Amino acid sequence: MLFTKMHGAGNEFLLIDGLDLPLPPHLDFASIAARACDRSTGPGADGLIVLEHASGLDARMRIFNADGSEAGACGNGLRCVGKYLYDHKYIRRKDATIATASGKRELTLEVVAGEVVSVSVWMGNVRLEARGERREDKNTQARSASKGLQGPPPDRYKIWPLQELRQADLSVVPQPSTVVQVGNPHCVFFVDELSDELIHELGPAIETHPAFPDRTNVEFARINSRTDVALRVWERGVGETAACGTGACAAIAAGIHAGLLNRDATCHLPGGDLQVSWINAGSQIRLTGPAVTVGVVAWEQPDQFAKAA
Numbered sequence: 535m536l537f538t539k540m541h542g543a544g545n546e547f548l549l550i551d552g553l554d555l556p557l558p559p560h561l562d563f564a565s566i567a568a569r570a571c572d573r574s575t576g577p578g579a580d581g582l583i584v585l586e587h588a589s590g591l592d593a594r595m596r597i598f599n600a601d602g603s604e605a606g607a608c609g610n611g612l613r614c615v616g617k618y619l620y621d622h623k624y625i626r627r628k629d630a631t632i633a634t635a636s637g638k639r640e641l642t643l644e645v646v647a648g649e650v651v652s653v654s655v656w657m658g659n660v661r662l663e664a665r666g667e668r669r670e671d672k673n674t675q676a677r678s679a680s681k682g683l684q685g686p687p688p689d690r691y692k693i694w695p696l697q698e699l700r701q702a703d704l705s706v707v708p709q710p711s712t713v714v715q716v717g718n719p720h721c722v723f724f725v726d727e728l729s730d731e732l733i734h735e736l737g738p739a740i741e742t743h744p745a746f747p748d749r750t751n752v753e754f755a756r757i758n759s760r761t762d763v764a765l766r767v768w769e770r771g772v773g774e775t776a777a778c779g780t781g782a783c784a785a786i787a788a789g790i791h792a793g794l795l796n797r798d799a800t801c802h803l804p805g806g807d808l809q810v811s812w813i814n815a816g817s818q819i820r821l822t823g824p825a826v827t828v829g830v831v832a833w834e835q836p837d838q839f840a841k842a843a
C-alpha cells in the first residue's frame with residue numbers, strides 16, 4: 535500500500551489516495567490506521583487520511599486517529615489535502631471544497647512560484663459552552679444570545695495556576711473550562727504555565743473523563759497577549775501532537791468568548807504557528823497555516839486488513 539506522508543505544523547498524516555484508483559472494497563481503515571500510525575509496526579504518524587470521490591466536490595476526506603478511531607474534523611489534515619490535490623493536479627484552481635464527516639469545508643491555497651506555501655480552511659461554525667462560571671441574570675443571557683453568542687455570557691475566566699490545576703480533584707472536570715465543538719470535541723483550560731507534567735497527567739485524564747462519553751481533545755492555552763497564545767494539545771486517540779488545527783480553533787474561540795483575545799490571533803504550538811480568525815459568533819472560524827509533503831511511503835500486507843465481506 536502506498537501512503538503519501540504529509541504534515542501540517544508538525545501534525546503528521548499518512549494519506550491514502552482513493553481518487554486516482556478506486557481502493558479495494560472493505561478495507562478496514564481503522565486497523566490500517568492503528569498499525570500504520572504506530573511507529574513500531576508501520577511508518578508512524580498521528581493519523582490516517584483517506585481521500586475518496588465526493589460527487590460535485592473536489593474530494594471527501596476521512597480522518598482516523600492513531601488508535602484507529604474515526605474523527606469528525608481535522609484542520610491540519612484539511613490543509614494537507616488541499617496541497618495534495620493541487621500538487622497532484624486534481625485541482626487547477628487555488629480553492630477547493632472538501633466533504634468531511636462534519637460538513638463541507640472550503641479551502642483557499644496560497645501558491646508562490648507553483649508551490650503551495652499556506653492553506654486557509656473555513657472550519658465551520660463553532661459551538662461553545664463556557665462551564666463553571668456564575669450564571670448571570672436571564673436578561674444578560676438573553677442579550678448575549680441576541681448577539682449570537684453561544685453558551686452563557688462570560689462572567690470571569692480563571693487562568694489556572696499550574697500546580698492548582700495539576701492537583702485538581704478529577705472526580706469532575708476542573709471548572710472553569712470551555713467545551714468547544716469544531717466538528718469534534720475539545721475541552722480548553724487557560725493556564726499560567728505550560729509543562730510536560732500538566733499535559734501528560736491531565737491530558738489523558740480529561741480525554742477519557744466520564745463527562746465526555748465520546749472522549750475529547752484537551753487544550754492547555756497560555757494567553758500571551760490579545761493576539762498571541764501558546765498552546766499544547768493532548769489529542770483524542772493520539773496523545774500530545776506537535777499541532778492540532780481544530781484545537782487551535784477551539785482555544786482561540788474560547789479566548790475570544792472570554793474577552794481575552796481579539797478576533798484574529800496566532801497560536802504558537804510546538805510544531806509551528808497557526809492563525810485563527812473568528813469574525814463573530816455566527817460566522818465560520820478560519821484556520822490558516824502550512825502544509826508540507828514529506829514523501830511517498832510503501833507499506834506491505836494491507837490484505838490482512840480487508841474487512842470480512
Ligand SMILES: N[C@H](CCC[C@H](N)C(=O)O)C(=O)O
Pocket residue numbers: 545581597599604605606607608609610611718719751769770771772777778779780781
Ligand atoms: N484527534 C482529533 C482528530 C484530529 C484533529 C487534529 N489533528 C487537527 O488538526 O484538527 C479527534 O479525535 O477529534
